[in-house]
Amino acid sequence: MPTYRAPRGTRDLLPDERAVFDRLTRLATDLTERYGYRPIETPLFEQTAVFERGIGEVTDVVEKELFRLAPRTDEAESWALRPEPTAGIVRAYVQHGMQTWPQPVKLTTTGPMFRYDRPQAGRYRQFWQFDVEAIGDPGPAIDAEVIELGHRFYAEAGVQGVEVLVNSIGDPVCRPAYIATLTAYYRGHLAELPATEKDRLERNALRLLDSKDPDMAGLNAAAPRITDHLCEACAAHFDSVRAHLTALGVPFRVEPGLVRGLDYYTRTAFEFYVSGREGQQQALGGGGRYDGLVALLGGKPTPGIGFGLGLDRVALVLAEQGHAPAATAAPLAVVVGADPDDTVGRLRVASRLRAERLRVRADLARRKLGRQLEAASKDGAHFAVILGDELADGHVQVRDLQAGSQRLVALADLARELARAETTHRHG
Numbered sequence: 285m286p287t288y289r290a291p292r293g294t295r296d297l298l299p300d301e302r303a304v305f306d307r308l309t310r311l312a313t314d315l316t317e318r319y320g321y322r323p324i325e326t327p328l329f330e331q332t333a334v335f336e337r338g339i340g341e342v343t344d345v346v347e348k349e350l351f352r353l354a355p356r357t358d359e360a361e362s363w364a365l366r367p368e369p370t371a372g373i374v375r376a377y378v379q380h381g382m383q384t385w386p387q388p389v390k391l392t393t394t395g396p397m398f399r400y401d402r403p404q405a406g407r408y409r410q411f412w413q414f415d416v417e418a419i420g421d422p423g424p425a426i427d428a429e430v431i432e433l434g435h436r437f438y439a440e441a442g443v444q445g446v447e448v449l450v451n452s453i454g455d456p457v458c459r460p461a462y463i464a465t466l467t468a469y470y471r472g473h474l475a476e477l478p479a480t481e482k483d484r485l486e487r488n489a490l491r492l493l494d495s496k497d498p499d500m501a502g503l504n505a506a507a508p509r510i511t512d513h514l515c516e517a518c519a520a521h522f523d524s525v526r527a528h529l530t531a532l533g534v535p536f537r538v539e540p541g542l543v544r545g546l547d548y549y550t551r552t553a554f555e556f557y558v559s560g561r562e563g564q565q566q567a568l569g570g571g572g573r574y575d576g577l578v579a580l581l582g583g584k585p586t587p588g589i590g591f592g593l594g595l596d597r598v599a600l601v602l603a604e605q606g607h608a609p610a611a612t613a614a615p616l617a618v619v620v621g622a623d624p625d626d627t628v629g630r631l632r633v634a635s636r637l638r639a640e641r642l643r644v645r646a647d648l649a650r651r652k653l654g655r656q657l658e659a660a661s662k663d664g665a666h667f668a669v670i671l672g673d674e675l676a677d678g679h680v681q682v683r684d685l686q687a688g689s690q691r692l693v694a695l696a697d698l699a700r701e702l703a704r705a706e707t708t709h710r711h712g
């Protein structure tokens with residue numbers, strides 16, 4: 285057992301897995317460009333109040349899972365690692381006066397999030413999210429566009445059978461009455477409530493609906509449904525979101541128990557699942573509308589909607605569904621030499637080829653040519669560039685390791701020759 289290990293709940297993404305994350309991140313960048321989002325990067329930590337005010341103090345994420353940084357005695361402020369990106373992005377929106385930009389402001393980011401959760405499969409203390417936020421459009425059309433973007437991300441990533449669950453969780457007009465109804469319902473079943481849920485009941489009954497406790501499943505299934513208590517404006521909004529989703533051909537199901545774990549959500553809430561795996565732990569991603577958040581964080585009232593998709597879970601599902609990780613790219617050529625000590629020569633040739641954008645390894649081990657060639661074959665390289673006596677008049681031998689043929693090439697032509705081989709190799 286090594287002395288030092290990655291902290292509990294974190295893991296190292298070794299090259300094969302990191303390559304999967306790279307692919308997903310590139311897809312996120314490409315997709316968001318198509319939909320008109322611009323990248324943003326906010327700090328990995330914020331003033332704790334940004335999360336307490338924004339996400340809500342009576343939420344799992346803030347109450348139990350917030351990664352608080354130990355304060356130094358001489359500092360008045362307290363900080364916490366971001367558990368999700370929305371609060372920080374909205375803080376930036378307000379701080380930089382983005383309310384004066386053309387609306388909606390469409391922003392995207394991908395990066396690590398932190399939650400001090402009990403680690404288990406698919407639940408880590410550091411995990412990755414691909415996130416989009418569209419701030420300044422009250423919807424409902426953009427709600428459907430955002431959901432469709434998330435759905436397309438999974439499809440293009442190669443995840444099969446992703447289903448969207450949607451709900452409306454009302455707004456400050458209709459939600460208070462619903463929460464009162466819900467609270468009365470749970471009070472009627474007080475004896476059946478686990479202690480932690482009892483404790484939360486008077487503070488935020490919605491959190492009970494969102495409970496991960498299996499003992500709550502039966503009670504929650506029979507609970508009053510928010511969709512039966514929406515005000516006219518929220519009901520019309522929800523109808524329209526569904527009509528847009530249908531028109532776009534996005535498969536979805538209304539899930540009245542879906543309330544999302546963060547206080548800032550209003551109206552549209554949604555989650556993505558692999559069909560048949562709708563357990564609480566398995567959500568691939570989720571999001572919703574947050575019409576009150578900008579004002580909560582000190583801006584003038586501005587509606588917004590966004591999502592956060594967990595990349596760790598996408599990687600897990602891709603592996604489960606037999607999606608092979610991207611093969612590691614073998615070098616096109618390895619530069620080897622007859623003189624084991626001439627590492628300078630091998631590096632110089634490799635360096636010139638790399639400047640021409642070719643994937644090249646220089647063999648830097650001081651070993652016999654035969655051993656260098658063996659290693660080149662093992663690498664899966666297409667060519668070995670062999671430096672020998674011909675170097676004196678500006679030539680090298682190029683061996684095609686796959687065909688077994690070899691010919692003399694002028695150094696001046698080398699990059700062009702290899703590049704041509706690369707093109708035919710890729711497209712042939």
Ligand code: AMP
Nearest residue numbers: 406407408411567568569570592594597
């Ligand atoms: P949430 O805002 O909690 O719904 O999180 C959005 C998405 O982030 C989830 O659907 C997961 O895919 C992912 N996620 C949230 N928490 C974790 C975690 N602790 N470990 C890994 N992924 C997570």
